Amino acid sequence: DTEVTQTPKHLVMGMTNKKSLKCEQHMGHRAMYWYKQKAKKPPELMFVYSYEKLSINESVPSRFSPECPNSSLLNLHLHALQPEDSALYLCASSHVPSLRENTEAFFGQGTRLTVV
Amino acid sequence: GNSVTQMEGPVTLSEEAFLTINCTYTATGYPSLFWYVQYPGEGLQLLLKATKADDKGSNKGFEATYRKETTSFHLEKGSVQVSDSAVYFCALILSGYSTLTFGKGTMLLVSP
Numbered sequence: 001d002t003e004v005t006q007t008p009k010h011l012v013m014g015m016t017n018k019k020s021l022k023c024e025q026h027m028g029h030r031a032m033y034w035y036k037q038k039a040k041k042p043p044e045l046m047f048v049y050s051y052e053k054l055s056i057n058e059s060v061p062s063r064f065s066p067e068c069p070n071s072s073l074l075n076l077h078l079h080a081l082q083p084e085d086s087a088l089y090l091c092a093s094s095h096v097p098s099l100r101e102n103t104e105a106f107f108g109q110g111t112r113l114t115v116v
Numbered sequence: 117g118n119s120v121t122q123m124e125g126p127v128t129l130s131e132e133a134f135l136t137i138n139c140t141y142t143a144t145g146y147p148s149l150f151w152y153v154q155y156p157g158e159g160l161q162l163l164l165k166a167t168k169a170d171d172k173g174s175n176k177g178f179e180a181t182y183r184k185e186t187t188s189f190h191l192e193k194g195s196v197q198v199s200d201s202a203v204y205f206c207a208l209i210l211s212g213y214s215t216l217t218f219g220k221g222t223m224l225l226v227s228p
Contacts, residue, residue: 004159006159031214033214040221041220041221042205042218042219042220042221043160043216043218045215045216048214048215050214055214056214056215088159090159090160092160094214096214097209097211097212097213097214098211098212104148104150104162104165105162105216106162107152107159107160107161107162108159109158109159110158110159112157
């Protein structure tokens with residue numbers, strides 16, 4: 001199983017709503033990532049979890065709140081978003097990098113988020 | 117810092133034409149190199165990878181060779197199909213780091 005599963009595939013939310021994006025993998029990966037991708041742009045890293053602990057936060061606004069409840073699951077909680085936050089949100093996972101080897105990241109299909 | 121430079125798109129080809137998408141990189145260490153593909157409305161899929169100099173990655177008829185002397189990782193395919201139409205991202209990662217550095221992406225459009 002080399003799949004990263006994201007739900008929902010599409011989400012429309014108002015600026016006062018609270019919603020959550022979910023990501024799941026069963027490849028035994030202990031590093032998980034959230035990326036944001038705007039149209040015609042490469043993905044931008046938001047957060048990295050390593051062994052279920054937040055290891056990188058790329059200065060993301062607090063209206064995005066990640067959570068890693070266990071080694072297979074990663075959530076992104078959304079609150080009070082702005083229309084400019086509309087984008088494709090991608091989850092990825094990999095083995096935790098080491099100096100001995102690099103490891104590729106596996107991406108999910110993404111959640112297309114529209115903030116109205 | 118690290119960076120990846122890809123040729124600007126879109127690249128427009130007829131079916132069965134030869135494809136080259138150029139990718140060059142700068143890195144402070146010894147990176148692994150990747151090509152990811154993104155079909156319309158979908159996430160990223162790993163297409164191929166190479167982890168050291170002179171390695172050749174290949175998959176689904178696509179190939180790329182890690183050239184340390186020219187810091188390049190050009191993507192090639194001998195005969196493209198309409199189904200290859202997508203955006204292709206070149207990316208690198210350094211040993212011990214978890215952060216991928218992406219190029220800006222190159223859109224490929226293949227017509228019948």
